[in-house]
């Protein structure tokens with residue numbers, strides 16, 4: 001299926017190369033690595049060389065500054081081939097690079113962003129805690145200023161952090177007073193956040209296995225003054241602005257994954273015969289695909305509108321949550337409806353159809369469970 005293409009010529013050229021890379025390199029690697037949960041280090045390097053991590057990083061800091069629309073199209077393409085690879089990419093570019101670009105000092109930006117843009121290092125975003133997920137404001141990780149040593153000390157745990165096992169920089173949110181939260185940069189010269197006082201525990205997953213998922217424990221992690229990201233007490237707003245953008249990218253990821261299920265199912269009903277004819281030659285089947293197609297392109301149009309508004313510098317909180325809600329629910333509905341057309345083949349290890357469906361499930365949860373999107377949209381209806 002030829003899905004909606006970008007209007008911009010430069011983006012079309014970039015997308016052609018991503019598509020070629022997807023077909024020739026990502027697809028075979030998915031088959032080889034995803035089931036075992038191997039981390040695709042080589043592909044990450046190549047994505048860096050292709051400039052994919054820098055799409056939303058300004059040119060002066062090593063990116064191309066192509067923006068959110070470009071990132072959404074690339075997200076769709078990566079997720080179509082390998083959802084876990086998309087997640088590695090988006091955790092780096094949407095979640096780690098954005099808050100640094102948005103709130104960092106010139107020095108922080110110049111030091112870290114070029115390395116994130118080139119894929120030389122990976123970053124992660126540490127907000128969620130074992131007892132603070134949807135209610136992000138209830139976090140208990142504590143950062144205390146130590147006037148004697150002129151350092152901050154971090155204590156507490158973060159959980160479900162994508163990329164932490166391979167990251168060299170983490171954007172960590174911590175409570176700096178009863179009422180306020182601040183953002184910090186924890187850096188290490190080696191991948192895996194090897195910093196005194198930091199322990200990273202790898203948590204194996206059942207879906208999107210090749211992107212790592214970790215608990216980060218901080219026990220008296222001493223950080224210099226220069227580790228504070230943005231103003232003290234402004235961390236929650238930084239976290240939320242980051243999620244506004246991240247949610248658009250997850251929306252694009254979900255649609256890419258559902259388009260893949262659609263295309264695979266569409267191909268299968270064109271070769272599988274029952275009752276003496278192709279499965280496709282039943283009106284019910286054609287109507288189901290027509291319905292799925294219409295829902296997918298409608299959700300995609302919303303993802304693009306949210307992306308365009310973000311690139312135009314508008315307040316996107318409400319539309320980003322709407323895009324995340326609609327795209328992830330649509331993707332799950334469409335893909336689970338079409339999955340039945342794979343018949344028994346879906347349950348064998350001779351196809352990846354069931355894992356590709358299941359990979360969609362967490363999109364309804366991460367970067368804000370969909371009930372949280374309802375809360376955000378309701379709160380901003382009068383904006």
Ligand code: COS
Pocket residue numbers: 127128133134135136137236237238240241243244317366367368369372375376
């Ligand atoms: N952009 C900028 N600032 C924002 C913001 C946004 N999108 N959303 C909230 N803020 C600011 C508010 O303006 C407010 O600032 P002041 O205290 O200065 O007035 C502050 O943040 C608190 O906002 P709010 O009262 O809306 O916070 P709540 O605690 O009610 O809840 C929700 C906010 C539930 C929306 C938030 O906790 C959330 O998004 N939770 C889900 C977290 C999530 O997505 N986790 C996934 C992690 S990544 S896998």
